[in-house]
Every structure is written in C-alpha cells, then in structure tokens.
Amino acid sequence: MFRTPMQRILQGVRVLDLTRVLAGPWCTQNLADLGAEVIKIERPGKGDDTRSWGPPFLKDREGHDTHDAAYYLACNRGKKSVTLDIATEEGRGIARSLAISADVLVENFKVGDLARHGLDYASLSREHPRLVYCSITGFGQDGPYRDRPGYDFMVQGLGGLMSVTGERDDLPGGGPQKVGVAVSDLFTGMYATSAILAALLHRAASGRGQHIDMALLDVQVAMLANLSSTYFVSGVPPERMGNAHQNIVPYHVFRASDEFLIVAVGNDSQFAKFCEVIGEAQWPMDPRFATNPQRVRHRDLLVGMISERMRSRTARDWLSRLEPSGVPCGPINNLEQVFADPQVRHRRMQVKAPHPAAGEVCMVASPMKFSATPIPHDTPPPTLGQHTVEVLQGILGISAERLAELRARGVV
Numbered sequence: 001m002f003r004t005p006m007q008r009i010l011q012g013v014r015v016l017d018l019t020r021v022l023a024g025p026w027c028t029q030n031l032a033d034l035g036a037e038v039i040k041i042e043r044p045g046k047g048d049d050t051r052s053w054g055p056p057f058l059k060d061r062e063g064h065d066t067h068d069a070a071y072y073l074a075c076n077r078g079k080k081s082v083t084l085d086i087a088t089e090e091g092r093g094i095a096r097s098l099a100i101s102a103d104v105l106v107e108n109f110k111v112g113d114l115a116r117h118g119l120d121y122a123s124l125s126r127e128h129p130r131l132v133y134c135s136i137t138g139f140g141q142d143g144p145y146r147d148r149p150g151y152d153f154m155v156q157g158l159g160g161l162m163s164v165t166g167e168r169d170d171l172p173g174g175g176p177q178k179v180g181v182a183v184s185d186l187f188t189g190m191y192a193t194s195a196i197l198a199a200l201l202h203r204a205a206s207g208r209g210q211h212i213d214m215a216l217l218d219v220q221v222a223m224l225a226n227l228s229s230t231y232f233v234s235g236v237p238p239e240r241m242g243n244a245h246q247n248i249v250p251y252h253v254f255r256a257s258d259e260f261l262i263v264a265v266g267n268d269s270q271f272a273k274f275c276e277v278i279g280e281a282q283w284p285m286d287p288r289f290a291t292n293p294q295r296v297r298h299r300d301l302l303v304g305m306i307s308e309r310m311r312s313r314t315a316r317d318w319l320s321r322l323e324p325s326g327v328p329c330g331p332i333n334n335l336e337q338v339f340a341d342p343q344v345r346h347r348r349m350q351v352k353a354p355h356p357a358a359g360e361v362c363m364v365a366s367p368m369k370f371s372a373t374p375i376p377h378d379t380p381p382p383t384l385g386q387h388t389v390e391v392l393q394g395i396l397g398i399s400a401e402r403l404a405e406l407r408a409r410g411v412v
Contacts, residue, residue: 016039016106020050039387047067047385051384077353083412088409100127138216140217152182163238168240185216245264250302259332260315288301
C-alpha cells in the first residue's frame with residue numbers, strides 16, 4: 001500500500017512508555033517523531049526524574065519557572081503524559097490494560113521489578129503474543145551484573161570509552177575523561193529504536209512479538225567500533241590520544257593565533273594540498289611524512305611542526321584558505337554558534353512548537369529527513385499528566401466519576 005504524504009510512518013502504532021531519564025525516553029521520542037502514539041506513564045505529583053533536573057527550567061508566559069527542566073524537554077516531545085501509580089492494585093490493572101492495547105512496550109526498570117506487578121514480558125505476552133517488549137537496563141537481563149544499577153558515566157568507564165577519551169597521560173591535563181553528553185544512554189536509545197522497528201517488521205511477517213534486551217554496557221562495547229577491531233588485530237589496547245586520531249595524521253585540533261580549529265587530513269593528496277596552503281609544500285617530499293603510515297610513525301614531530309606553523313594566523317584566516325582547497329577543516333563552535341551556523345539553519349535543526357504553559361518551546365529537530373513522510377515537530381513535551389483523562393477515557397473507557405475517585409486516592 002502506498003502511503004500518502006500526510007501519513008506518518010508509524011501511524012497506528014501505540015507505544016506504552018514506562019521509561020524515565022534518558023536512554024528509554026530517547027528511544028520513545030524517536031518513535032513519536034516517526035508517528036507512533038507514545039503514552040508515557042509518570043508518577044503522580046512527580047513525573048519523570050528529569051522534570052526536576054534544573055535549572056534551567058522552561059519559563060511560562062510571565063517569565064516564571066515552570067515545573068519542566070530543559071533536560072526533560074530534550075527527550076519527551078510528541079508523547080502523551082499519563083500519571084499513574086503502578087504500585088497500587090488499581091494502577092497496575094490500568095497499566096496492564098494499556099499494555100494489552102499497545103503494540104510496543106518500552107521499560108527501564110531494574111531487572112525483575114515489573115514482574116512483581118505482572119507487567120513483565122512473560123506475563124503480558126501470554127495474553128498479548130503480538131507485543132514487542134523492549135527492556136533497557138545498565139547490564140542486561142542476565143549475567144553477574146544484572147542487578148547492578150547502570151548509569152552512563154560508570155558505563156563509559158567500564159565499557160572502555162574513557163580509556164580512549166582524554167589527553168595522553170604524559171601531557172598536561174592527561175587522564176581519563178567522559179564524553180560531554182551521555183553517549184551510552186543516547187546510543188542505547190538509538191539501538192533500541194532500531195531493534196523495535198526490526199521487531200515490528202518481524203511481527204508483520206510472523207504475527208508474533210518478542211522481548212528485546214538492551215543493555216548500556218553492551219551498547220558501549222559495540223560502539224567502540226574500529227577501536228575494538230584495532231585491539232583484536234594488534235592485541236594492544238588503544239590508549240588515550242586527546243583530539244588526535246589513532247590511525248591518521250594530521251587529524252588534530254591546532255591552536256591558531258587566536259583560537260582552536262580542526263584539521264582532519266584523510267589521505268596523502270589532502271596532506272599535500274594542506275602543506276601547500278600553509279606554505280610548507282616540501283613536507284610531502286620528506287620520506288618521514290610522504291605517506292600516512294610514515295606520518296603516524298612520526299606523529300609527535302609532524303604535529304609539533306604544524307602547531308608552530310598554525311600559530312602564525314587566526315583560525316578564521318586559516319579556515320578561509322583551507323576550505324576552498326578541499327582540505328577537511330572546521331571551527332570548534334559553542335552552541336550559540338552552532339544554532340547560528342548557516343548550514344544548521346538551512347537544515348532547520350532548531351524548531352518551535354506551541355506549549356500550554358510557555359506559549360512555545362524551542363527544540364532540536366530530528367535529524368531524520370523523509371521525502372514522503374516529513375516529521376512535523378508540532379507536539380511539544382507534555383506537561384505532567386496532561387493526557388491522563390484523554391487516554392484513560394478514550395482507550396480504556398474509564399468514566400469521569402471513576403477517574404475522579406482514582407485521582408482522590410492518588411492512583412492517577
């Protein structure tokens with residue numbers, strides 16, 4: 001069946017979101033961007049932990065702080081918020097009914113926690129065999145670490161990322177460094193999205209759902225990519241190299257006379273062009289620098305020579321000379337500069353959506369660009385419990401009187 005331009009890819013797919021903080025919400029936000037109906041279950045009165053992870057908080061129309069921190073806004077757009085206490089018998093029953101009505105359930109509770117509430121895959125799949133159920137934890141559903149809490153920071157260390165991130169130990173500022181954003185969480189959310197989409201395709205062919213077991217540690221190990229391959233081939237663990245590349249030279253941050261810039265030379269012809277632009281055309285004829293393997297072997301010598309040369313001009317001056325020559329290079333922008341960049345603006349990576357408290361909210365657009373089913377970005381992150389009545393009445397048929405009773409008892 002051909003889709004009309006107005007139809008969204010996952011239109012008709014319902015997702016029950018039992019996640020909080022980042023990895024799970026990042027996954028379910030991706031699904032919401034693709035058109036799924038995502039119902040986010042939150043604790044009455046508190047909601048997702050990240051709602052309070054501020055300042056900064058979103059401002060209302062009068063300039064006062066709302067109850068939603070910027071962190072929460074980053075990973076919850078396009079969802080419906082339902083407040084529900086699943087620790088109560090009535091709350092568990094409602095959650096179970098919503099799960100039975102859903103195509104996908106995503107959760108990041110500790111291993112075994114949802115089994116106590118009858119909301120684990122084994123319990124739900126008996127009644128709903130088509131359910132695609134995705135569990136996200138720090139270390140997976142089995143193994144010696146299965147019961148440990150898992151946080152991005154510790155997984156970056158345990159999974160090897162911090163062993164290759166940061167300046168060399170023998171240089172000023174040397175030592176392990178975490179990445180500036182929670183990449184283990186974000187990559188896990190992305191892998192979980194891919195796994196869920198694949199499971200939906202499998203269900204379309206087989207008629208059956210399945211359980212997806214996502215672990216931050218697994219993802220962290222997998223995302224080291226070529227560095228793990230380097231270790232397998234050489235038997236030597238890669239070390240921290242700061243901004244340098246393990247296998248390419250020059251691929252580095254250099255200090256110009258005023259600020260830093262990036263030079264990322266990927267092959268010998270680019271190196272020759274780079275040397276021509278900086279006024280050192282004889283360097284490629286030096287056998288120590290003629291080929292990339294030789295440049296890697298003489299890394300410290302060459303980087304020192306380039307560093308001295310780059311200090312003779314401003315960063316913008318160098319960029320204006322290097323970019324037209326085809327030498328890969330670029331500035332190091334702060335976020336104000338990022339969102340003012342003409343390419344970022346052209347790609348519409350900053351979008352706005354109407355917001356019930358603030359009037360509108362700025363968001364980073366999804367990087368997924370579809371020709372036939374563009375992502376509209378018209379639904380902001382929900383306020384706490386914004387859709388409780390809509391969802392529980394519309395999907396489960398709970399009466400207004402019953403909802404009022406449940407609200408009075410703190411169930412919703």
